Amino acid sequence: MAGLQVGVQKKGFVRGRQWPFHLALITSVLVIAFPLLYAALIATQTNAEIFSFRFTPGSALASNFDDVWVKREFSRAMWNSLQQSFWVTVGKTVLSLLAGLAFVYFRFRAKWFVFFFVLVTLMMPTEVMILAMFRLVSGFGWQDTMASITVPFIASATGAFLFRQHFANMPVELLEASQIDGATPFTFLTRILIPLSWNIIGALFVIQFVYTWNMFLWPSLIIRDDSAQVVQVAMQTLLNFGGALTFGPLMLAAIIASIPPALVFVVMQKPFMSGFVTAQDK
Amino acid sequence: MLISALVAAAAFGAAFFAKTPRHRKPRRVAVGAAVGLAAAAVVPGVMGPCGFAAEASQVDHVLFFGLMLTASWLALIVVRMIYDRADGAAPETASMTGEIRSGGFRTKPWVPWLLLSPTLLILVVFLYTPAVQTFTLATKLARLGAPNSIDVCLGNFSELLVADPVRVVAYPLVAVAAVYATSWWRRATSRETVSHRLAEVASTFAVLGIFVALYAVFSPGGDGQVAYRPVYVTTLIITVGTVATGMVGGLAIAYLAFRNIRGGGVYRTLLIWPYAISPTVAGILFFMIFDPTAGIFQYLAEAWFGIDVPNYRENAVLAQAAIILASGWKILGYNILFYLAGLQNVPTSQVEAAVIDGASVWQRFTKIVLPALSPITFFLLVTNLTYAFFEIYATIDFMTKGAPAGKTSVAIYEIIRVGVNNGDLGRGAAQSVLLFIAVIGVTLWQFRTSGERVTYGGAG
Numbered sequence: 001m002a003g004l005q006v007g008v009q010k011k012g013f014v015r016g017r018q019w020p021f022h023l024a025l026i027t028s029v030l031v032i033a034f035p036l037l038y039a040a041l042i043a044t045q046t047n048a049e050i051f052s053f054r055f056t057p058g059s060a061l062a063s064n065f066d067d068v069w070v071k072r073e074f075s076r077a078m079w080n081s082l083q084q085s086f087w088v089t090v091g092k093t094v095l096s097l098l099a100g101l102a103f104v105y106f107r108f109r110a111k112w113f114v115f116f117f118v119l120v121t122l123m124m125p126t127e128v129m130i131l132a133m134f135r136l137v138s139g140f141g142w143q144d145t146m147a148s149i150t151v152p153f154i155a156s157a158t159g160a161f162l163f164r165q166h167f168a169n170m171p172v173e174l175l176e177a178s179q180i181d182g183a184t185p186f187t188f189l190t191r192i193l194i195p196l197s198w199n200i201i202g203a204l205f206v207i208q209f210v211y212t213w214n215m216f217l218w219p220s221l222i223i224r225d226d227s228a229q230v231v232q233v234a235m236q237t238l239l240n241f242g243g244a245l246t247f248g249p250l251m252l253a254a255i256i257a258s259i260p261p262a263l264v265f266v267v268m269q270k271p272f273m274s275g276f277v278t279a280q281d282k
Numbered sequence: 283m284l285i286s287a288l289v290a291a292a293a294f295g296a297a298f299f300a301k302t303p304r305h306r307k308p309r310r311v312a313v314g315a316a317v318g319l320a321a322a323a324v325v326p327g328v329m330g331p332c333g334f335a336a337e338a339s340q341v342d343h344v345l346f347f348g349l350m351l352t353a354s355w356l357a358l359i360v361v362r363m364i365y366d367r368a369d370g371a372a373p374e375t376a377s378m379t380g381e382i383r384s385g386g387f388r389t390k391p392w393v394p395w396l397l398l399s400p401t402l403l404i405l406v407v408f409l410y411t412p413a414v415q416t417f418t419l420a421t422k423l424a425r426l427g428a429p430n431s432i433d434v435c436l437g438n439f440s441e442l443l444v445a446d447p448v449r450v451v452a453y454p455l456v457a458v459a460a461v462y463a464t465s466w467w468r469r470a471t472s473r474e475t476v477s478h479r480l481a482e483v484a485s486t487f488a489v490l491g492i493f494v495a496l497y498a499v500f501s502p503g504g505d506g507q508v509a510y511r512p513v514y515v516t517t518l519i520i521t522v523g524t525v526a527t528g529m530v531g532g533l534a535i536a537y538l539a540f541r542n543i544r545g546g547g548v549y550r551t552l553l554i555w556p557y558a559i560s561p562t563v564a565g566i567l568f569f570m571i572f573d574p575t576a577g578i579f580q581y582l583a584e585a586w587f588g589i590d591v592p593n594y595r596e597n598a599v600l601a602q603a604a605i606i607l608a609s610g611w612k613i614l615g616y617n618i619l620f621y622l623a624g625l626q627n628v629p630t631s632q633v634e635a636a637v638i639d640g641a642s643v644w645q646r647f648t649k650i651v652l653p654a655l656s657p658i659t660f661f662l663l664v665t666n667l668t669y670a671f672f673e674i675y676a677t678i679d680f681m682t683k684g685a686p687a688g689k690t691s692v693a694i695y696e697i698i699r700v701g702v703n704n705g706d707l708g709r710g711a712a713q714s715v716l717l718f719i720a721v722i723g724v725t726l727w728q729f730r731t732s733g734e735r736v737t738y739g740g741a742g
Contacts, residue, residue, distance in 0.1 A: 021543055028535050029552045032614065035567035036559075038578060042570060050576050095404070098397040106394035107386045114398060121409050123725035127672040127694055128718040131701040131710050132415035133408065155404035175386075185387050185397075214560030216676035217694075221702060232562040232676065247576055254566045261558040266551065273623065 036255070043252035050247055064248040067241055074253055076227060077234035081213055082260065084149050084230060088212040089205055091154030096204065097197075100163025101189050105175060121157045127217065134221050144225040149218065159204055166200050167193060202271030210261045231257040283334045284326060287347050291322030291354045298358045310365065314358060321357035322350035329421060332435035340447040341440040349436070416718065419711035426705035438712035442510040444501050457495035460488040493518065508709070517692040519602055520609075521670040527610030528666055529659070532617025537651070539618070540625040550622060556615035561673045565680030568608035572681075594682075598689035601682050605690050608681060609674050617662055624658035625651070664728050671717065693717050 042050055045058030068074045102108075103115065126133060133152070142148035170193075178188050194201070216232040223229050226237075235257060238250045265272070295318020299310040325346070332338065333346020387393070420438055424431035443450050464485035471478040496514060503509025539549050556564075572579050574593040583589045594600035628651055636646045652659075675694050678684065684691030684699065691699060694717065701710020 018543055021538060021541055022545075024538050025543070025549045025553075028538065029549060032535075032553060032556060032611070035564075035571060035611065039567050039570060047576075053578070053581050095401050099401045102394040102397035105387055106389075106397075108391060108394045114402070118401070118405065121405050123722050124409050124413050124718075125668065125672060125721060126409075127675075128714050128721055129409075129412040129416040131697065131707055131714060132412040132419055134702070135419075135707070136408075136412050136415065152404070152408035155401040155408075157405075160401060179387075185389065185393060188387075210558055214562070214673075216560070216562050216679075217672075217698070220679075221698075232560055235562060235566065236680070247570060247573075250566060251570060254563045258559055258563050261560070262555060265555065265558040269551070 036258075039251040039254055042247050043249075043255060045248055047244070047246055047248070058248075060248055061252075064252045067246075067249040068238060068253045068256065071241075072234075072238060072249075073227075074231070074234060074238075074256065077229055077231045078256070078260075080146075080228060081230040081232070081257075083146060084215075085209050085212040085260075087146070087150040088153050089208040091150065092156055092159050092208050093201055093204055095155050096159030096163050097189065097194070099160035100167050101185065101193065103160070103164040104167040105185065105188070118157045118160055126152070130217065130221070133218075137222060142222070144223055144228045146228070148222045149215070149230065153212065159208075162200060162204060163197065166197060170196065199271050199274045202268050203274075206265055206268045206272045209264050213261045283343070284331050287334070287350055288319055288322055290347075291350055292316075292319040294318050294351060294354055295358055298355075298362070313361065317357050317361050318354040321353040325350045325353050329433075329435065332433065335435070338435065339440055339445070341443055341445060341450055342436050344447045344450050345436045345439055345443075413718075416711050416714050419707055420715050422708045422711075424707040424711075426702065426707055431708070434708065438709050439715070441506065441508050442501055442712065442716070443499055443507075445505060445507060450499055453495040453498045454492075457488070457491045460491050461485070464488040510713075512688060513691060513693060513696045513713075516602070516689055517671075520605055520674065520690065520692050521667065523602065523606035524609045524613070524670040524674065525663065525666040527606055528613035528617050528669075529662060531610065531614050532662070533621050533655075533659075535614070536618045536621030536625060537647070540622055550618075554615045554619045554622075556612055557619055559612060559615070561609065561612055561676040562680060564608045564612035565677035568604060568611070568677075569681050572604050595685050598686055601686060601690045605674070605678055605681060609670065609677050612677070613666055613669055617666070620658055620662055621655065624655045628654040660728075660731060664724060667724055668721075671721070693720075 041055065041057065043064060044061040045054070046060040046063075049058040049060070099118070103111070137143075137148050137152065140148075174192055175188070178192055183191070214232060215230070219230045220233045223233065226234070231253075235250065235253050238253045239245060239247075241249060292315040295314040295316070296311045297314075298318065299307070299314040302310045326333075333342050333349070338346075421433060421435055422431040422438075423434045464481060464487075468478065468481040468485055471481055497511065500511040500514045501507035501509060502511045535553060539546065539553055543549075571577050572594050574580055574591075574595075580591050583591045592600065594604045632650050633646060636650055641649070671692075672694055674692060675698070678690055678692065678695050682690040684695055688696075693713065697710050697713045697717065700706050700713060704710075
């Protein structure tokens with residue numbers, strides 16, 4: 001190793017000894033992981049074990065799991081969240097692809113107006129209009145339905161502009177060649193554009209899945225029926241078992257609820273990063 | 283009073299086109315005055331001249347006039363855009379909308395509209411409609427679940443402000459004037475001179491002055507006013523704390539992890555995973571850590587340092603610190619992720635040159651790395667602000683529920699408390715409008731600074 005440490009390396013700025021960096025990085029990793037590791041410990045313990053501050057795995061993992069998954073039917077909340085995330089992610093990707101296609105490969109009157117109409121929604125987050133939205137969606141009679149937590153979120157300026165920008169950077173010859181071959185807009189989209197956009201689609205998938213899965217405020221307002229509730233809100237009910245404050249089941253639920261987005265994130269990390277870099281290169 | 287307000291709006295419209303080239307000037311000034319007048323008249327046209335009614339307070343008068351001028355200003359901006367397009371001085375809409383220069387599908391004219399229709403339909407129904415309704419709701423006394431409502435004009439807004447109309451007008455005007463004056467000063471002086479440095483310092487203070495002016499304008503409560511000043515202060519503390527913690531920590535760790543070091547990829551994955559954690563889970567994890575009876579924090583503080591930490595939910599400083607720590611931790615992964623990507627673009631050649639010139643580690647960091655990262659920093663600043671404005675709701679709801687005495691009740695939390703828990707939709711909507719204005723401010727600032735570059739990764 002000693003011979004390799006001379007001079008500036010290709011990437012990064014490390015010269016000299018590496019162990020201080022390893023030490024600093026391991027410390028950072030542990031500090032960041034600490035809350036989750038601690039929760040994992042608590043998830044295995046009974047209340048008595050928690051209050052005696054034992055730092056070894058406890059005896060209650062199975063019973064905590066039974067409390068969360070079976071007694072409180074956390075599985076149902078997981079299924080609801082999974083459905084919600086699926087519909088929002090798929091819907092947003094499809095609608096964004098169509099909008100990007102229209103923006104880049106068609107000429108039509110008032111395009112600049114439509115562009116601004118979509119652009120302006122970037123400064124209209126749902127949260128600032130949440131009371132009016134609650135009134136509106138309740139007025140549709142959509143409380144406690146899957147529609148109320150999916151349909152309002154399947155269109156976004158972010159997604160449309162992401163594909164618009166990506167398509168605009170593609171060579172013009174693609175379109176010319178396909179037109180000579182007699183491609184319709186639909187075949188052009190499915191045969192040419194989508195295969196060239198997997199990175200962007202992957203990046204959008206990760207962002208949207210995590211965003212939808214982690215949604216809290218809106219479902220907490222519009223969903224009042226426990227059987228239709230999503231995980232983030234359902235966790236609130238797990239602080240109390242048998243009339244007493246219980247920590248183990250709650251921590252276990254927090255960990256279980258984090259598995260799907262973490263899985264998506266880790267599995268899709270490569271396309272996510274490269275999609276991000278593509279979007280940054282203009 | 284209404285007549286003089288309309289005249290003032292017309293004069294504003296005329297003045298808006300004062301800089302037009304001479305041969306077009308008379309016409310444009312006339313159009314400006316007409317548009318300014320018409321747009322201002324829309325406000326009393328829709329709401330009735332209620333802001334100038336006999337029973338309205340003086341702050342109501344001021345707000346109503348301000349609303350009329352804002353309407354004029356927005357309409358005038360649109361008119362100017364149209365004129366700029368006509369003059370050919372406009373930004374190229376073609377490149378902006380991403381239109382390709384040649385070709386394009388030659389199909390029936392309705393095809394692109396068909397492709398856009400689902401997006402536009404959703405945006406109209408679920409974004410534009412509630413946005414407009416938020417404004418109308420804010421002018422009403424409306425209870426959750428009650429079918430009827432009463433018009434209260436701008437009463438929901440004026441009760442959030444101090445009751446003195448002079449202060450309501452003067453403080454923001456002075457602050458904005460100071461920002462313009464210092465930025466003019468900065469541009470008038472040449473770089474690297476003492477007065478330029480002074481101007482930079484002054485302009486920083488002027489921007490901070492806006493926050494001070496807002497502090498002075500929001501009512502501290504009493505006299506039938508709503509105490510919004512504490513909410514403003516809480517929001518400011520928690521937002522700044524969260525964004526600062528998340529960004530400084532994110533940059534520091536990314537700068538460490540970016541190095542070409544054995545196992546770098548493993549470190550990087552182990553550092554960015556909190557991105558996938560939800561604000562709710564962040565709240566739950568820190569709720570556990572800081573719990574006064576079962577939490578490890580209190581236990582270790584006692585066991586190792588002999589400190590008896592009070593219950594964080596009963597102590598304003600500790601409660602805010604706990605919220606900041608939890609949400610700062612949560613966005614750390616996101617910031618590390620984007621800073622790692624940004625660090626790939628730092629020019630290695632410059633760093634090497636600096637090493638040869640004998641620059642210290644700190645000099646290299648501040649003179650080369652930081653400037654190269656500024657686009658990412660800026661992007662992250664905006665997304666972190668959005669996070670601290672909205673997503674933080676779940677964390678607060680789990681950890682403190684706004685306690686103690688509203689010291690952790692930030693703007694979005696207060697909106698739900700007033701609008702849903704208290705069922706007072708009108709007042710909640712008025713507070714939503716304030717938050718809306720803040721978001722518009724941040725977004726416009728983003729557009730102005732980063733031009734037309736569209737980035738993504740935000741919540742929407």
